[in-house]
Amino acid sequence: MAAAHVRQLDASASPLDHFGSELRYWREAAGLSQPQLGAKLFCTASLIGQVETAHKVPTREFAERLDTVFPSGGAFGRLIGLVLRTQLPSWFQQYAGLEAQATYISTYQAQVVYGLLQTEEYARAVMEAPNPPNLDELVAARMERQRILDRDDPPQVWVVLDEAALRRPIGGPNVMWNQLAYLLGFRNRRHVSVQVLPFAAGQHTGLTGTFNLLRFEENPDVLYTEDFAQGHATANPGTFKEGSFRYARLQAAALSVEDSAALISRVMEEQYGEDPDAGERGVA
Known part of the structure; x- marks a missing residue:
């Protein structure tokens, strides 16, 4: 009987192809069939x-399990971050790379919660609105971005969040709560x-839309904005200075961190009700 045709991957074609090639190498080196490894x-x-033929994007959990099966020295866990980043829109990948290197991130968010602070359910609700074909991969990539907050040396992140983002019911009451x-x-x-920028602040320096300021230890500072179709990153010193000025004014107009927390709690209670999972947990 003729041997089944096995697709040969070009490991240099993409991180996903490289992951699949490495998986096949380690599986065959261990003398395991696909069903045996699956078990x-x-x-x-x-x-x-x-996964071996680059037709499926692996999850981080899958990658970390591979590192427990094979003596790979954690290679799959290190590679999966790059694999998932390539699932982001091509125009956003540059920003994701800069974000991962930044030591200080300042962001004003006019419509939704900042991506690094989103729950998985909220992120899914936000990203499913335009009905993308790779929703699961986009959600996984956003969750992967958040890992920078758990590093030993995480960036300092300062978020000014418009009150509208708290009150816009994305995904339903449970998701928002x-x-x-x-x-x-x-x-x-x-x-x-x-910090929350309340409606009572009226006109403010962020009316032109969301923007991010990234600072680095050695590289030039970067201002990042987005339009409907793509992102724009600039290291122009004058532009960054203007962005910093506007951000400082936003921080001054926003509620303090403590008062912002109080407003968030009040919106939770008034607009989204009590803890939606309290009844399921019961009384201790």
Whole structure:
């Protein structure tokens, strides 16, 4: 019987191809069939085959399980971050790389919660609006971006969030309640600060839209904005200085961190009700 045709990957074609090539190498070196490896990973042989042929984007959990099966020295766990980043829109990948290198991130968000502070359910609701074909991969990539907050040397993140982002019911009451509760949880993390710009502030220097300021230890500072179709990053000193001036005015107009937390709590109670999961947990 003729051997089944096996697609040969060009490991240099993309991070996903490289991941699949490495998986096949380690599996064959260990003398395991796809069903045998699937049994060790608690997944199907079909999934193994799809990842090996770059037809399926692996998850971080899948990659980390591979590192427990093979003596790879954590290679799959290191590679998966790059694989997931390539699932982001091509125009956004440059920013994601800069964000991961920044030591200080300042952002004004006019419509939604900042991506680094989103829950998975909220992120899914935000990104499914334009009905992308790769929604699962986009959500996984956004969650992967958030790992920079858990590093030993995380960036200092300062978020000014328009009150509209708190009150816009994205994903339904449960999703919003959990998202706002998640925001409140950052009060205990010294490197993340959240201020809310209330409606009462009226006109302000962020009326032209969302923007981010990234600072680095050695590289030039960067201002980042987006329009409907793409992102724009500039290291022009004059432009960055103007962005910094506008951001300082936004911070001055926003509520303090403590008063912002109080407003978030009030919106949770008034607009989204009590803890939606309290009834399921019961009384201790």
